[in-house]
Amino acid sequence: MNLNFIAIGDEVLRGETREGNGAVLADALVQRGLGLRQMQVIGDDFASIRGHLLALASRPNALVISGGLGPTDDDLTRAAVAAAAGVAIVRNPLAEQAIRDRFAQLGRTMDPSNLRQADLPVGARLLANQHGTAPGFAMQIEQLHVVALPGVPREFGGMLADHLDSWLAALGMTPQPRIEATFRLYGLPESDMQGRLSRLPHYAAATMRSLPTWPEIRLELTARDDSNKFNQLCDEVRADLGRWIYTEQRDQSHASAVLQALRDRGASLAVAESCTGGQVAALLTAEPGASQSFLLGAVTYANSMKTNVLSVPSQLIAQHGAVSEPVVQAMAEGALRVADADFAVATSGVAGPSGGTEQKPVGTLCLGLAWRGGSDARTVQLRQLDRPKFQRSAAFLALEWLRQRVLGLR
């Protein structure tokens, strides 16, 4: 049986919203050892929805529908499913009660049009929605097993988590017992990673999936059996790619790994930023519990602030320029001193699009690092990155240098 996905909504075809529920479903299926055959987006059009359903119904197919379950005239999924199945629509009393309860619970008066969301095709099985108003439903049309869920991403994702396993089980698609491992990497281009992986002796012992969220990569390995070979492969990955692996925890971000390294050593951190403009601090403070290690971020954008707040000598800036190793090193030392921190990291660079010179073109990045008893600086050139990518890339480079220093790796 093939698994299909259809999202319904004119707003996607008009470019007003990006369809993301298909990717959420794809990910959930891969986690269960299953795969999608196709994804589709079609408009709020009765004939088109019914036509797609009938085309799938002539062969064994499973289909997840996203959207078209709301209370307005544009919401046609219920009617199109009923028409494709050749059945009437009736109000489901359980669904009606759930909608009334939800409005009561939120203390809002309910427009009667909302009850249209309780109208289901005869023969449909109600799927409760704990995350919003519109209930979902499961239904069979000839050889097609369809499940319809609301399109609001939070509701779609929540209902998928609630109902996917039991729906798949009813279709006989039980997830296989599997072994899996996750490696999160930073600093290795994806194509280089793929090349290295393909040369590992036990490369074939797992299915590999890489999910890049630039500039990080999450590498997932899964296998159905032979945990011996799988474990050997994992050891090979660690041996060959270890210097770029910052965690084996599936959901740990790079910033979280930096904070953990600090926390494990009881160490505190201050940050001094110029070209990254607050992004290093923002990456760190996006993590709950950052306050255990992170004391201060000084976004000293004006040169006078580098002097006033971080005590960088103004003649040092006049002599070398703000984008220079002496200045960025002094920024790190200043942040360390002001915050009385164990570590400090600093950035200064030319993010562009303007401001570059022949000696210091757009893309020049100076990083500074300070710790109790010493400090250091380095310069890298980040070519062909636009301003947002330069800033993000620079923030990650700063945090990675810090992480390696805290862990004593370099």
Added chain:
Amino acid sequence: MNLNFIAIGDEVLRGETREGNGAVLADALVQRGLGLRQMQVIGDDFASIRGHLLALASRPNALVISGGLGPTDDDLTRAAVAAAAGVAIVRNPLAEQAIRDRFAQLGRTMDPSNLRQADLPVGARLLANQHGTAPGFAMQIEQLHVVALPGVPREFGGMLADHLDSWLAALGMTPQPRIEATFRLYGLPESDMQGRLSRLPHYAAATMRSLPTWPEIRLELTARDDSNKFNQLCDEVRADLGRWIYTEQRDQSHASAVLQALRDRGASLAVAESCTGGQVAALLTAEPGASQSFLLGAVTYANSMKTNVLSVPSQLIAQHGAVSEPVVQAMAEGALRVADADFAVATSGVAGPSGGTEQKPVGTLCLGLAWRGGSDARTVQLRQLDRPKFQRSAAFLALEWLRQRVLGLR
């Protein structure tokens, strides 16, 4: 003739990458007064690609394909188009030269497999790729007019900009002359905006499209004719929604509008952040030229830093807590003083998920504002937002209060 979109790639169906080219195409078409009938994602499967092409070829259709043009065995678009058209594949000498030139220009040695990208179906019209290696092509299969472009987003978007208009013109789909206006809003829920718009006297004088990038909304109005009624509608929008409209420039972000308000007055800014952790500074410095107004961001995450860097009295923190109006007001005053700035804005709140109390639950946000001669503070409750949304929401609220104060609106 219906316009369709198909993206080809197993990586999307496996949840490794999110398909975004369809949205880019949809947006480009709407800009031209045209619309997509459907979007589809299918795998790297020869029979499936050919089958979809043949299904579309039996009626007048136009199709944009994204992906499957690379040099590997998985790249099947060229072969499937040729098979659907019943023609052979031949190497295109212009395409071959372009690939050789590109590698020479980048100073890289070319693996001969790259030349497979120059193999095009007989009868295909070459579309030059200025943005990467794989050329695109346009081709007719029975009643289907297909254009195939590389799937790499940067290349797809670049080639769309280069070739879309001439391809549409060749199909007789000339963009209509249109009048248009853009309003960017902040602070008004989208459903409220829709309700207000629908009650305007000249509501029907334009097609409206709203593109929410939370927490901002971009509202686009377009019309084919009658600029008189259109202008009346625009005036009605300004009169009814003006307090939430921060710009009528299509590509101006909220942070950019804040910086422009400061720049227009020759005013400088300092920021003091606790709960937003650097996001206010990051939003501002994402804009080129921020340094003309933005002097300093002080991310005083630890209470001692509020005292050390911003001179917030430690007894004020002890008495009222860090999340309080007296403290956040003192933070703003301190930042103003340290940076000798004309304006300063400060944030302190409970971002969660932990750290809430009965008096100050998760979601409590205190904002401070200081200017030469005065200061102010306020508290808002942001309910039911997770940590990332709380931080982003808090950063926008701080910037909006600042913008209104700089413009003298409140």
